Structures are given as structure tokens and as C-alpha cells.
Amino acid sequence: MTSLATATGVTHRYGDVVALHDVDLEIGEAELVGMLGPNGAGKSTLLALLQGLRHPTAGTVRLFGGDPRDAASRLRLGSTPQETALPPTLRVGEVIDFVGGHFVDAPAGRVPTAELAEEFGLTELLRRQTGALSGGQRRRLSVALAFVGRPQLVLLDEPTTGLDVDGRRALWEAIRRQHDAGATIVVTSHYLEEIEALAKRVVVISEGRVVADDTLAAVLARVGSRWVRLSTPDPDRIATLPGVAASVPDGDGVAFSVHDSDAFVRALVASGLPFSQLQVRGATLEEAFLALTERSAA
Amino acid sequence: MISTLRLTGLHARYTLLETMRVPIAVIGAIAFPALAFLFFVVPQRMVAGDPVLATQAVVQMMVFALMANALFGFGISISQARETPWEPYLRTLPAPAAARVLSQVLSTGTIGLVALVPVVVLGATLTEAHTDAGGLLLGLLALAASALPFLFAGFAIGYAMPMKVAIAVVQIVMFGLAFAGGLFLPPALFPDWLDAASRFLPSRQAREAAIQAVQGGEVPWWAWGGLAAWTLALLVLTLVLYRRDEGRRYR
Numbered sequence: 001m002t003s004l005a006t007a008t009g010v011t012h013r014y015g016d017v018v019a020l021h022d023v024d025l026e027i028g029e030a031e032l033v034g035m036l037g038p039n040g041a042g043k044s045t046l047l048a049l050l051q052g053l054r055h056p057t058a059g060t061v062r063l064f065g066g067d068p069r070d071a072a073s074r075l076r077l078g079s080t081p082q083e084t085a086l087p088p089t090l091r092v093g094e095v096i097d098f099v100g101g102h103f104v105d106a107p108a109g110r111v112p113t114a115e116l117a118e119e120f121g122l123t124e125l126l127r128r129q130t131g132a133l134s135g136g137q138r139r140r141l142s143v144a145l146a147f148v149g150r151p152q153l154v155l156l157d158e159p160t161t162g163l164d165v166d167g168r169r170a171l172w173e174a175i176r177r178q179h180d181a182g183a184t185i186v187v188t189s190h191y192l193e194e195i196e197a198l199a200k201r202v203v204v205i206s207e208g209r210v211v212a213d214d215t216l217a218a219v220l221a222r223v224g225s226r227w228v229r230l231s232t233p234d235p236d237r238i239a240t241l242p243g244v245a246a247s248v249p250d251g252d253g254v255a256f257s258v259h260d261s262d263a264f265v266r267a268l269v270a271s272g273l274p275f276s277q278l279q280v281r282g283a284t285l286e287e288a289f290l291a292l293t294e295r296s297a298a
Numbered sequence: 299m300i301s302t303l304r305l306t307g308l309h310a311r312y313t314l315l316e317t318m319r320v321p322i323a324v325i326g327a328i329a330f331p332a333l334a335f336l337f338f339v340v341p342q343r344m345v346a347g348d349p350v351l352a353t354q355a356v357v358q359m360m361v362f363a364l365m366a367n368a369l370f371g372f373g374i375s376i377s378q379a380r381e382t383p384w385e386p387y388l389r390t391l392p393a394p395a396a397a398r399v400l401s402q403v404l405s406t407g408t409i410g411l412v413a414l415v416p417v418v419v420l421g422a423t424l425t426e427a428h429t430d431a432g433g434l435l436l437g438l439l440a441l442a443a444s445a446l447p448f449l450f451a452g453f454a455i456g457y458a459m460p461m462k463v464a465i466a467v468v469q470i471v472m473f474g475l476a477f478a479g480g481l482f483l484p485p486a487l488f489p490d491w492l493d494a495a496s497r498f499l500p501s502r503q504a505r506e507a508a509i510q511a512v513q514g515g516e517v518p519w520w521a522w523g524g525l526a527a528w529t530l531a532l533l534v535l536t537l538v539l540y541r542r543d544e545g546r547r548y549r
Contacts, residue, residue, distance in 0.1 A: 051390040069541070071394040081387035089319035090312065101308040102391045105301050129319075149392075 002029045004153045004184055005050050005068075010059035012045050019045040021208040022059070027153065027186060032179050034199025034216070035188040042208040043188045047155050051079055064152075075106050078151030078183075080142045080159060088131030092122055092141055095130060096148060103149030111148050120144035120174055136167045143171060147178055154178070156187040160194060172197055196220075204292055211292050226261035226282060229253055232275040241267050253277060302400075305393045309401030314408065327371065327409050331363030332416035338482075339425065346425040350513070353429060354484065356421035357509045360441055362481045363417060364410050365501060368448035369455070369468045371406035376456025377464040380543065395540045403449050410445065414438070433512045440511035444504035444525050450532030451500075457539035475501035500528045 005027040012020040020042045027033060037043045048054045049061045052068035066073035086095060096113045103110040117123045120140045130138060139162060146154050159175070160168040175198060179185050189195055195202060195216070202219040204212040212219050231253040232238055239247045239256065243264050246257040258264040261280045268275065317324060339359065345351045379385040388398070418434075421427040429437065451471065455464050476482055478492065479501025485493055496502040497520050506521040 048386075053386055053389055071392045071397075074390060074392040077390065077392075079387065079390040082383040085383035085387055087316050087384055089316050094312065094315065098308065098312045099391065102305065102393055105304075106392075 003027060004029060004064060006060075006062045007046065007049065007056075008060050008062075010046075010049060010056045010061060012042075012049065012054065013057045018208055020049075020056075023205075023208070023210055025203065025210065025213070027184060029152075029184055030179075030182065031184050031186075032198060032200050033184075033186045034195035034202045035186060035205065036190065036192070036195055036202060037188070037205035038190060041205045043205055044157060046205065047079075047157055047186075047188065050155060051077065075103070075149070076152040078146035078149055078154040080146045080156055082142070082157075084138075086130040086133075086138055086141065089129055091126065092117075092128050092130060092133070093126035095141065096122075096126075096145065099145045100148040106149055108150035111150060116144055116148055119147075119177070121170065135162050136164065139163055139167070140171065143174070147183070151183060154183050154185045156185060158189055159187060160189070160191070168194070206292060226258050226264075226280060227255050228258055228261055228264055229255045229277075229279040229281075230275045231277045232273065234273055238268065238271075238273055238275070241271060243267070302394055302397045305397035306400040306404065309393065309398060310404035310408075313401060313405040317405065317409070324409055324412075327367050328413045328416060330366065331359055331413055332420060334362070335359045335417050335420050336424075340420070346427075349426045349428055351484075352421065352425040352427035353513060354509055356417060356425070356427045357437065357441075357512055358481045358484075358505055359417050359421075360414050360437075361444070361479075361501065361504045361508055362476055363413050364441060364445040365448045365475065365481075365504070366472055367410035367413055368406065368445055369452045369472050371409065372402060372449060372452025373455035373464045373468040374461060375406070376402070376453060377459060377461040380457070381461060395537060399453065399536060399540065402453070406452075407442070407445070407449065411438075411442065414441070429512050433514070437508055437512035440508045441504075444500075444507045447500040447504075447525060447528035447532055450529065450536045453536040454532055454539055457536065457543050475499055478502070480505050498524065500525060503528070 003026045005025075007023055007025040010020055010023045010025075011018065023042075023046065025046070035043050035046070045054065049056055050063060050068055052063070052070070052074060055069065061068055063073045064076055068074065068077075090098070093113055096116060100110040100113065100116075111119075113126070114123070117126055120143065122137070122141060122144060125133065125137060125141075130141065133141065139160065143156060143159050146156060156175070160171050163171065172194070175185060175187070185198075187194070187198055199216055202212065202214065202216050203210060204219065229250055230238075235247060235254040238244070238254070241264065243259045244256050245259065248255050248257075256264070265278070265280070335356075339352075339355045340346055345355050452468070455467055455471070459467065478496050479499045480488070480496060481501055485496060485502065485505075488496065497518075503521045503524040506518055507525060510517040510521070
């Protein structure tokens with residue numbers, strides 16, 4: 001596997017705050033990587049290091065084998081601006097041409113403005129100033145800009161934040177088409193649903209450390225994909241039943257994170273331990289993080 | 299190299315396009331030196347009525363106009379841009395630092411040169427200032443070249459500090475350089491120690507270089523030598539600050 005970007009033993013500090021702690025990460029060709037983490041976990045810092053915006057306090061970051069702080073290393077990299085960042089007085093077509101103008105010398109050349117606009121549903125908006133776009137339209141333009149240079153590696157930071165359900169699905173479709181066409185994509189999000197829909201590999205970052213880096217299925221299995229909530233006088237013994245990944249107090253009961261809720265319920269009944277008010281539901285992202293961060297701290 | 303030049307043009311074009319879409323910013327930069335000339339030079343008949351002194355006053359005001367435009371245009375717009383998320387995005391694009399720096403010079407420098415036009419027109423019509431076509435051409439070339447240290451000083455300020463600090467620093471630097479460099483009061487009125495000290499300042503050096511280019515005569519060696527040294531030092535400082543820059547740092 002050819003690696004497009006690597007971070008080796010990377011630590012980054014802002015003054016006394018350690019944003020990243022000894023992070024190793026390798027992004028290979030044709031991957032679609034989801035990067036998950038709560039706000040302030042270090043996702044954005046890691047992306048900023050890969051983009052050459054910041055310099056690691058310790059360790060090395062390589063992009064296409066070079067230093068990401070050299071402009072030439074970034075010729076095959078695509079990134080999204082925050083949608084609030086677009087210069088309000090420039091027209092949509094002008095912003096695309098401005099960014100695209102950086103890639104006319106790239107080996108693959110740039111995507112023509114009309115073709116890119118068609119792909120991301122911007123055709124009707126090309127003459128519009130970006131200040132006059134809706135939040136969703138600005139999001140689409142921001143994501144489209146990441147693809148104008150026919151990049152090999154695309155970093156998408158929270159690409160669908162603030163979009164409605166339709167807009168989100170349309171953008172996912174566009175991202176999948178670009179991936180199928182050969183682009184490696186790293187997408188950060190704090191929506192588990194988004195990572196589930198898009199990613200094949202999942203990297204979970206918490207408090208500046210990589211706490212999980214595996215296939216989507218393997219990470220979900222580690223998190224415990226179901227939660228079982230019940231009331232019991234004896235939660236400690238239930239927590240020792242096979243398949244229990246974590247337990248947390250929940251109101252007047254206890255919630256158990258389990259890999260297989262059916263097997264757990266059978267084991268619970270067979271154990272003869274007292275319980276009542278049993279509920280089974282899927283894990284939410286917040287709970288997934290709780291489970292993963294508890295494990296990383298242990 | 300060719301692609302750096304092409305990217306320089308690309309960035310300058312879109313920066314100017316953005317600026318032109320909010321024309322009040324351009325109008326301010328153009329009107330300020332003209333108004334200053336109208337209020338401070340034209341009513342003083344002793345200066346305005348004397349061909350040599352009036353021409354010097356026009357040149358001094360042109361140096362001041364370029365210096366103010368450069369310090370404000372670069373210092374404040376760069377520090378402001380560093381606080382918006384568009385600037386960090388541009389830094390992820392494959393454009394070398396030199397292209398970003400040179401494009402700023404082209405775009406803000408263009409506005410600065412346009413700002414000179416009203417001062418020249420007012421000087422020619424309302425005072426006794428005069429020169430020939432050759433003097434005007436040489437003067438403009440000298441002004442453009444001698445503005446380089448101010449461009450890079452503005453850059454260094456813009457990349458070194460947040461906007462609120464930059465506004466204060468730019469004003470102190472601008473008025474300090476203007477007074478001590480003889481842009482408001484001619485150096486003929488300076489005490490000896492100030493006259494000697496001011497020869498180390500880029501504003502004084504720019505004044506001498508531009509006045510000699512317009513009126514002819516010997517250019518003191520320290521004028522162009524000093525300007526070259528300031529330009530080089532501030533260019534290096536700018537490139538170092540740009541590479542070190544990681545956007546605004548919170549503590």
C-alpha cells in the first residue's frame with residue numbers, strides 16, 4: 001500500500017495544552033477514512049498538521065513523501081474552507097476559478113468550473129455572490145472546492161454540519177462518487193451516522209490520542225453496538241456477564257453497553273439475577289465515546 | 299518560478315476584485331492624501347507659492363501617501379485576514395509563500411499608486427509645484443522603489459501581531475516615521491542630531507531619493523543604500539514571520 005500521508009510520533013502543544021499526544025497515523029491509497037472525536041479532541045489540529053498549517057512540536061508529518069509546509073507537496077491535496085470563510089463579495093464561479101487556478105499545473109489538471117458545478121449542484125448559482133448563498137449552498141461550494149484540483153487526497157472537516165437530511169445525503173453521494181473515481185478521502189465528523197454512511201476505516205481521537213483505528217465494523221464491535229438499560233439491585237454482577245463492554249448509571253437504573261444484546265439478555269435470564277424494566281436500544285455516538293475513552297483511560 | 303509568478307498574478311487579481319467590490323475602502327485610501335494636501339499644503343502660500351518648496355511638499359506628501367497606504371493596507375488587512383478562516387484555507391492551497399507575499403505587493407501597491415494621482419493633480423493646479431515629464435516619470439519610479447521598505451514593514455506588522463495591536467503599532471510607526479523623516483516638516487528645520495538620526499530612517503531616505511529624482515541633483519549615497527538595506531532586512535523578516543505564522547495564537 002502506498003501511503004499518501006503519514007504522522008509518526010506526532011505531538012502538538014499550544015502553550016501548556018497538549019492537543020495531540022504521540023499520534024501515529026498512515027493514510028493509504030483509495031481509502032475512505034472517518035475521523036471521529038468530540039470537540040477539542042485534536043481532529044482539527046491533526047488535519048492542520050497534514051495541510052501544512054501547523055508544525056508539530058515533536059514527530060514528523062509527511063504528505064506525498066514531502067513536507068506539507070512546502071507548496072509543492074500540497075499539489076495533490078484537496079481541503080474545504082469553513083463555509084463562513086468564503087469571501088462574501090466574490091461570485092461562486094470566481095471562487096471556483098480562483099482555487100482551481102492553483103491546480104492548472106497539477107499532473108491531472110483541474111476540473112472545469114461547469115463540470116464541478118454540475119457535480120455539486122451549483123450550476124444555477126455560478127453568478128451569485130457567496131454572501132448571498134444559503135448555509136447549505138455555501139457548504140456544497142466549500143466541499144466542491146476540495147475537489148477542483150483532481151486531488152489524490154481530500155481532507156473534509158465536518159462536511160455536512162448544518163445541512164438538512166436531503167442535503168446531507170446528496171453530499172454523501174457526491175463524496176462517494178469522488179471516492180469511487182479514485183480519491184482517498186479523510187472525513188471528520190461528530191455524527192456517527194455520517195461516519196457509518198461513508199467510512200470504511202474509522203479513527204477515533206480522544207483527548208489528543210488515537211483510541212481506535214480499525215475497520216468500521218471492528219470499531220463498532222469494540223464500542224458495544226447496543227445498550228441495555230434495566231433496574232437491578234445487583235449491577236456489579238450483571239456487569240461481569242460475558243459481552244458487557246461498559247456500564248454506566250442511568251437515572252434510577254444502569255445502562256450496559258453490549259456487543260450482542262440478544263446473547264446478553266439470554267445470559268442475564270439464565271444467570272437468575274434480579275432485574276426489571278429492561279430496554280434495548282442502539283448506541284449513540286456520545287455513549288460510544290464514553291466506552292472508548294473509559295477504555296483508553298483504563 | 300513561472301508558476302510562482304502565475305500564482306502571484308492569480309492572487310493579486312482576486313484580491314483586487316474583492317477590494318473593488320467594496321469601493322469605499324479604495325476611495326478612502328485615495329481621498330486621504332489628497333485631503334491632507336488640500337488642508338496642510340495649499341493654504342500655506344509661502345510653500346505653495348514657491349516652485350522648489352511646493353514641489354518638495356508634493357513629493358513629501360506622495361511619500362507619506364505611499365507609506366500610509368502600505369502600512370495600513372498591509373499591516374491591518376493582513377492581521378485581519380489572519381483572523382478569518384479564509385486565509386488559513388488559502389494556505390492549504392499549493393501556492394508558495396513568495397506568491398502570497400508578492401500578490402499583496404501588487405494589489406495594495408496598485409491602490410497606493412492610484413492614490414498618488416490626486417496629489418499630483420492638486421499640486422500642479424493649486425500650487426507652483428512643477429516638473430517636466432522626465433522628472434515626473436523618474437519621481438514615480440523612485441517613489442515606487444522607495445515604498446518597498448514600507449510594504450514589507452506593513453507585512454511584518456500584519457504577520458507578527460493581531461489586528462487590534464497592529465492598528466496601534468501602525469499609527470505609532472507611521473507618525474513617528476513621518477515626523478522624524480521630514481515628511482511633515484522639512485529636515486532643514488531639524489536640529490543637527492535629529493537630522494543625523496533621521497538619515498537612518500526609511501522615510502527620510504525615501505524623501506531624499508524621490509525629491510532628487512524629481513528635481514535633479516546629487517542623491518546622497520545613504521538614501522538608496524539605506525532603502526536597499528531596509529528592503530532586504532524587512533523582506534527577510536516578512537518571509538520568516540510568514541513561515542512561522544500559524545494564524546492567531548490563543549493563550
